[in-house]
Amino acid sequence: MRTLNLGILAHVDAGKTSLTERLLYAAGVIDEIGSVDEGNTQTDSLALEQLRGITIKSAVVSFVINDVTVNLIDTPGHPDFIAEVERVLSVLDGAVLVVSAVEGVQPQTRVLMRTLQQLRIPTLVFVNKIDRGGAGYDRVLQRISERLVPAIIAMGSAEDLGSRSARYRPFTGDDPGFTSRLVDLLADRDDALLDAYVSNETTVSSSQLRRMLATQTKQALVHPVFFGSAITGAGVDSLITGITEPLPATDGDPDGPLAGTIFKVERGPAGEKIAYARMFSGTVRTRDRLRFRGDEEGKVTAISVFNQGSAVRRPFVSAGQIGKLWGLSEIQIGDPIGVSHTPTSERRYFAPPSLETVVVPGRPTDKGALHLALGQLAEQDPLISLRQDDIRQELFVSLYGEVQKEVIQATLADDFGLDVTFRETTTICIERPVGSGVAVEILHKEGNPFLATVGLRVDPAPIDAGVEFRLEVELGSMPYAFFKAVEDSVKETLRQGIHGWQVTDCTVTMTHSGYAPRQSHAHQGFDKSMSSTGWDFRGLTPLVLMTALKQAGTTVYEPMHRLRLEVPADTVGSILPVLAALRAVPGAPTIRGSWCWLEGEIPAARVHALGRQLPALTRGEGVLESAFDHYQPVRGTVPSRPRSDHNPLDRKEYLLHFMRRV
Numbered sequence: 001m002r003t004l005n006l007g008i009l010a011h012v013d014a015g016k017t018s019l020t021e022r023l024l025y026a027a028g029v030i031d032e033i034g035s036v037d038e039g040n041t042q043t044d045s046l047a048l049e050q051l052r053g054i055t056i057k058s059a060v061v062s063f064v065i066n067d068v069t070v071n072l073i074d075t076p077g078h079p080d081f082i083a084e085v086e087r088v089l090s091v092l093d094g095a096v097l098v099v100s101a102v103e104g105v106q107p108q109t110r111v112l113m114r115t116l117q118q119l120r121i122p123t124l125v126f127v128n129k130i131d132r133g134g135a136g137y138d139r140v141l142q143r144i145s146e147r148l149v150p151a152i153i154a155m156g157s158a159e160d161l162g163s164r165s166a167r168y169r170p171f172t173g174d175d176p177g178f179t180s181r182l183v184d185l186l187a188d189r190d191d192a193l194l195d196a197y198v199s200n201e202t203t204v205s206s207s208q209l210r211r212m213l214a215t216q217t218k219q220a221l222v223h224p225v226f227f228g229s230a231i232t233g234a235g236v237d238s239l240i241t242g243i244t245e246p247l248p249a250t251d252g253d254p255d256g257p258l259a260g261t262i263f264k265v266e267r268g269p270a271g272e273k274i275a276y277a278r279m280f281s282g283t284v285r286t287r288d289r290l291r292f293r294g295d296e297e298g299k300v301t302a303i304s305v306f307n308q309g310s311a312v313r314r315p316f317v318s319a320g321q322i323g324k325l326w327g328l329s330e331i332q333i334g335d336p337i338g339v340s341h342t343p344t345s346e347r348r349y350f351a352p353p354s355l356e357t358v359v360v361p362g363r364p365t366d367k368g369a370l371h372l373a374l375g376q377l378a379e380q381d382p383l384i385s386l387r388q389d390d391i392r393q394e395l396f397v398s399l400y401g402e403v404q405k406e407v408i409q410a411t412l413a414d415d416f417g418l419d420v421t422f423r424e425t426t427t428i429c430i431e432r433p434v435g436s437g438v439a440v441e442i443l444h445k446e447g448n449p450f451l452a453t454v455g456l457r458v459d460p461a462p463i464d465a466g467v468e469f470r471l472e473v474e475l476g477s478m479p480y481a482f483f484k485a486v487e488d489s490v491k492e493t494l495r496q497g498i499h500g501w502q503v504t505d506c507t508v509t510m511t512h513s514g515y516a517p518r519q520s521h522a523h524q525g526f527d528k529s530m531s532s533t534g535w536d537f538r539g540l541t542p543l544v545l546m547t548a549l550k551q552a553g554t555t556v557y558e559p560m561h562r563l564r565l566e567v568p569a570d571t572v573g574s575i576l577p578v579l580a581a582l583r584a585v586p587g588a589p590t591i592r593g594s595w596c597w598l599e600g601e602i603p604a605a606r607v608h609a610l611g612r613q614l615p616a617l618t619r620g621e622g623v624l625e626s627a628f629d630h631y632q633p634v635r636g637t638v639p640s641r642p643r644s645d646h647n648p649l650d651r652k653e654y655l656l657h658f659m660r661r662v
């Protein structure tokens with residue numbers, strides 16, 4: 001049987017979880033439809049999700065249509081949980097992007113579509129909530145083609161919009177309007193079709209057109225649009241046909257070389273680690289020993305595979321499928337299984353978290369337990385990137401927003417019995433080098449206490465290039481392990497630049513290298529005092545790199561959000577001064593009737609404050625939407641982050657600390 005791994009993605013509240021529930025019902029997996037509002041859906045299974053009525057974690061369920069097992073992955077829409085979506089992207093064969101027929105295209109819809117297109121993931125659009133008052137058809141289609149993606153085709157019409165009796169009617173091949181729109185769309189990317197159609201319309205049959213539509217959808221070139229309602233079930237059968245016809249189910253080779261990726265990690269009732277693996281090729285069996293991340297190894301003690309709803313125990317999981325694996329205690333999200341796959345943890349599709357806070361235990365004696373608990377949360381959500389301050393012993397986590405913070409607090413209380421508070425949330429800035437800088441320390445030369453020569457040059461790189469390490473010395477000039485120690489240490493050191501922020505968009509080139517070869521006195525063992533080890537390179541690299549970085553100079557950048565405000569027109573006068581005070585830069589307002597739309601930029605640090613003030617300024621009617629857009633140099637006082645290590649720019653203190661750590 002073939003498998004289709006299908007993601008359901010959308011802006012918050014568009015109806016992903018309700019649609020997932022409806023699809024399971026239509027496929028006969030459940031007899032009763034759960035409701036998000038009553039907290040009894042299949043995929044919002046966490047207590048916190050049911051309480052809040054929002055999805056926090058991605059969840060997998062499955063159903064079978066014809067000969068295809070569809071694994072549905074319901075994702076959260078709230079931007080605070082975008083990391084959950086990011087991890088799922090690498091395992092999808094296709095996606096359904098849900099758009100609300102009332103709200104239309106929203107900021108997160110655009111962020112998601114952009115990424116789906118970048119990754120060439122075949123995507124259908126489902127316009128949901130046609131039963132709700134204010135639902136649109138033409139207006140929504142126009143917004144989709146203008147603001148989301150132009151290459152779309154409505155697959156049917158909708159009637160009685162805005163009422164419980166709202167219905168979806170699929171177009172057929174007999175509908176001349178549909179056929180001509182379809183030809184127009186497909187011919188844009190298919191010259192042969194255009195020629196055939198121009199010479200004789202009747203030579204192209206409607207089933208041929210459907211096949212071509214399926215082909216171009218599979219290539220993520222065009223996007224069929226369906227309409228319906230997750231609550232009344234309108235349009236859902238057509239969507240199911242639309243899912244299995246044009247989306248590519250994978251069969252993969254179960255006997256091929258082992259390749260898979262871990263996209264989710266959770267803890268079972270007894271605290272045991274459960275890893276969700278998407279297999280691309282090969283088969284994993286119970287009791288197999290798996291290698292992942294370098295030398296890490298683990299034995300699979302149990303497997304379950306998704307089948308008609310939830311996961312069931314099976315002796316193996318093979319190509320195309322998603323399986324839950326038990327027994328791999330060291331495995332992490334993003335780890336590849338097998339040899340041929342690159343770790344997905346190194347890929348980034350969305351902006352990283354832009355906020356950070358210190359988590360403070362209610363009782364000082366809980367510090368150890370808190371560290372352990374946050375460690376487990378970070379295992380399930382690596383972007384929390386738990387960080388312990390070496391000097392003051394404080395625990396930092398990075399965050400996307402206040403809702404995520406509340407969820408962390410509630411999870412620590414409910415699952416770990418830990419009451420915590422947070423220090424004020426601060427923005428995470430970045431540093432980029434301004435110019436170039438070089439530094440070198442030579443083996444056996446005065447002042448260099450390490451048995452190593454390291455020369456480094458720091459150069460600025462294009463925006464979003466990240467950090468690249470290059471060699472200008474021969475790779476054969478010293479043992480590979482020493483180069484690796486330098487590279488690892490460069491990446492580690494750049495986590496805290498001159499002002500304490502992550503340094504990015506720079507190239508670090510190794511310009512000098514040297515080591516003391518393994519030496520021993522006659523008849524004696526290896527003498528560490530005469531021969532270089534990885535320790536020497538790890539110790540020296542931060543000193544050289546920070547000297548070069550200081551020479552290059554860095555600029556501190558703060559994250560900026562794109563902002564969209566929808567407010568009663570008569571309140572604009574009182575909002576503008578507030579925006580100015582929050583350092584937001586709005587564009588010209590668009591006024592239609594008694595409503596006003598404002599778009600602009602705002603520092604990420606101020607979004608929450610604006611959200612808090614908006615209800616009072618707009619009689620509770622204002623709507624704020626924002627999403628990360630870019631980094632901007634900080635004007636005025638440059639913020640610096642307290643270091644969590646001993647600054648290599650303070651040579652004496654750094655050396656004292658480093659030598660003591662041995």
Ligand SMILES: Nc1nc2c(ncn2[C@@H]2O[C@H](COP(=O)(O)OP(=O)(O)OP(=O)(O)O)[C@@H](O)[C@H]2O)c(=O)[nH]1
Pocket residue numbers: 010011012013014015016017018019036037053054055056075076077078128129130131132228229230231232
């Ligand atoms: N009238 C109507 N309401 C709907 C429809 N689909 C969802 N809703 C309601 O919209 C709200 C949000 O639905 P969810 O299914 O939780 O939306 P979601 O996209 O999963 O939300 P997040 O996962 O939190 O991003 C709930 O109150 C649903 O009852 C629909 O087709 N019609």
Ligand SMILES: [Mg+2]
Pocket residue numbers: 016017018044054055074075076077
């Ligand atoms: Mg949901």
